[in-house]
Amino acid sequence: METAKAKLTVLFDPPFWAGLFEREAGGRYEACKVIFGPEPSDQEVYQYLLDHYQHLEFSPALPSDSPAERRVSPKRAQRLAARETRETGIGTRAQQALQLQREQARTERRALSREAREAEEARRYRLRLQAKKDKHRGR
Numbered sequence: 001m002e003t004a005k006a007k008l009t010v011l012f013d014p015p016f017w018a019g020l021f022e023r024e025a026g027g028r029y030e031a032c033k034v035i036f037g038p039e040p041s042d043q044e045v046y047q048y049l050l051d052h053y054q055h056l057e058f059s060p061a062l063p064s065d066s067p068a069e070r071r072v073s074p075k076r077a078q079r080l081a082a083r084e085t086r087e088t089g090i091g092t093r094a095q096q097a098l099q100l101q102r103e104q105a106r107t108e109r110r111a112l113s114r115e116a117r118e119a120e121e122a123r124r125y126r127l128r129l130q131a132k133k134d135k136h137r138g139r
Helices: 042-055 074-086 092-136
Strands: 004-013 016-025 028-037
Touching: 004 042, 016 042, 016 092, 028 042, 028 092
Parallel strands: none
Antiparallel strands: 004 016, 016 028
16 A cells, blocks of 8 residues: 655745645655745645645655655654654755756746747847848839
8 A cells, every 4th residue: 555645844934934845655755835925824724725735836756765654653653743843944855856846947937038038039130131121122
C-alpha cells in the first residue's frame, strides 16, 4: 500500500505570513509557497485549503529521500507534532523545490520577453522599410 503525506507550515516571511504546502507521494516530493498577507486564523487556513488546494502550483517533483516509516506511538506522534510546530523556517528540501520552481518561471518569463522583444524589433524594421518605400514612391 502506498502512502501519501501532506504538510502545511504557516510561517512569518517578513513582511507577510506565508504558507508552505508540502506533499510526498509515490517517492516524489513537491512544495508550494502561498502568501497569506496578515496572520491567518486556523479557520482561514482551513478554508483556503478547501477552496484553493486543487489550484496550487507545486514545484517540479524531486525524488523523495524519506526512509520507510514505521508505526509511531500516539505519545511520540504528539511530541513530534509539538516539536515541528516549535521549529521555524523552511526545510532544505522545500527550499530546493521552490528554487527549482522559481528558476523554471524565470526561464519561461525570459523566453516570453525575448519573443516579445524580437516581435517588436521585426515590427519596427517593417515600418522602416515601408517608410523608405513610401519616400521613394513619388518620383
